[in-house]
Amino acid sequence: MRAWNRPLVVFTGAIILLVPVCLGGLLLDPRTLGGAPIWAKPLKFSISFALYAPTLAWMVSLARADRARHVASVAATVVAVASTIEMVAIVGQVLRGRASHFDVATPFDTAVWAVMGTSIAVLWVANLVIAVVLLRERSLTPSVAWGVRLGLLVSLLGMAVAFLMTSPSGFQIAAAKAGEGMPTAGAHAVGVPDGGPGLALLGWSTTGGDLRIGHFVGLHGLQVVPLVALGLLLLAPRLRVLRSETVRVRLVVITAATWTGLTLLLTWQALRAQPLLAPDALTLAALGGLVVVTALAVGAVLARAPRPTDREAVAA
Numbered sequence: 001m002r003a004w005n006r007p008l009v010v011f012t013g014a015i016i017l018l019v020p021v022c023l024g025g026l027l028l029d030p031r032t033l034g035g036a037p038i039w040a041k042p043l044k045f046s047i048s049f050a051l052y053a054p055t056l057a058w059m060v061s062l063a064r065a066d067r068a069r070h071v072a073s074v075a076a077t078v079v080a081v082a083s084t085i086e087m088v089a090i091v092g093q094v095l096r097g098r099a100s101h102f103d104v105a106t107p108f109d110t111a112v113w114a115v116m117g118t119s120i121a122v123l124w125v126a127n128l129v130i131a132v133v134l135l136r137e138r139s140l141t142p143s144v145a146w147g148v149r150l151g152l153l154v155s156l157l158g159m160a161v162a163f164l165m166t167s168p169s170g171f172q173i174a175a176a177k178a179g180e181g182m183p184t185a186g187a188h189a190v191g192v193p194d195g196g197p198g199l200a201l202l203g204w205s206t207t208g209g210d211l212r213i214g215h216f217v218g219l220h221g222l223q224v225v226p227l228v229a230l231g232l233l234l235l236a237p238r239l240r241v242l243r244s245e246t247v248r249v250r251l252v253v254i255t256a257a258t259w260t261g262l263t264l265l266l267t268w269q270a271l272r273a274q275p276l277l278a279p280d281a282l283t284l285a286a287l288g289g290l291v292v293v294t295a296l297a298v299g300a301v302l303a304r305a306p307r308p309t310d311r312e313a314v315a316a
Contacts, residue, residue: 041101082123082126221263233248
């Protein structure tokens, strides 16, 4: 196996070391920001990056052709740099007692938010480049290959949800028109102002919609879909029905489709100003439909599973 991308590995090590620092901040620093402990945001981002960065480093190592490996490595290095900028900005603003996201109260805060916004866009494009490179990779077991490809694509969708948060909310626009100024431009809450009651630690709104939920779920499709693919591969020697490569590929595709559906459902729920734990009948019906369709699709694949060929059995 090729070496993992070194900048991403270094970033992973640094971000893992940051996790206990943030935990210490939660315990020792009594300050709050937007109704939440001020160190909650860097802790959440640290844990998320600690999962995301090594996963991406592993995926980049899967590229075999020299040109593809070079392109993926450059893109991964860009991801490491952009992610570092993001975390430096978040922690730096915490030390100043200021919000990192959406803060435009002063020229300096505006500049920090502009740099963060740019780094987020660059990170998204770099992930897209890696996804395109791995879409062309032909050296992997098909089910694992599709797990990696589709995991990347689902995570790109999850990242894209964040762009919905960058426009000023109705509350912010109304305050600006009333002459109160606009210290923040952009929000993750829908139907209620940011900073209201939220779930413990996560901070997701319990009184309105919250776009961070769909963003979080979609982003971590990067881990879920490939893990399902690897799990199916490990179970194949024990479960005869999974010895067919065709069956495993189809189950991976169903996993990615279901995770995509869940991401879209949670984002749709948030855009309709519904708290995660207070869905209406329409949201529940959509969730039930997603569960039923997924179950029927899995059942159909397993029921029609072909007898594995000798080649597929060896591959398993």
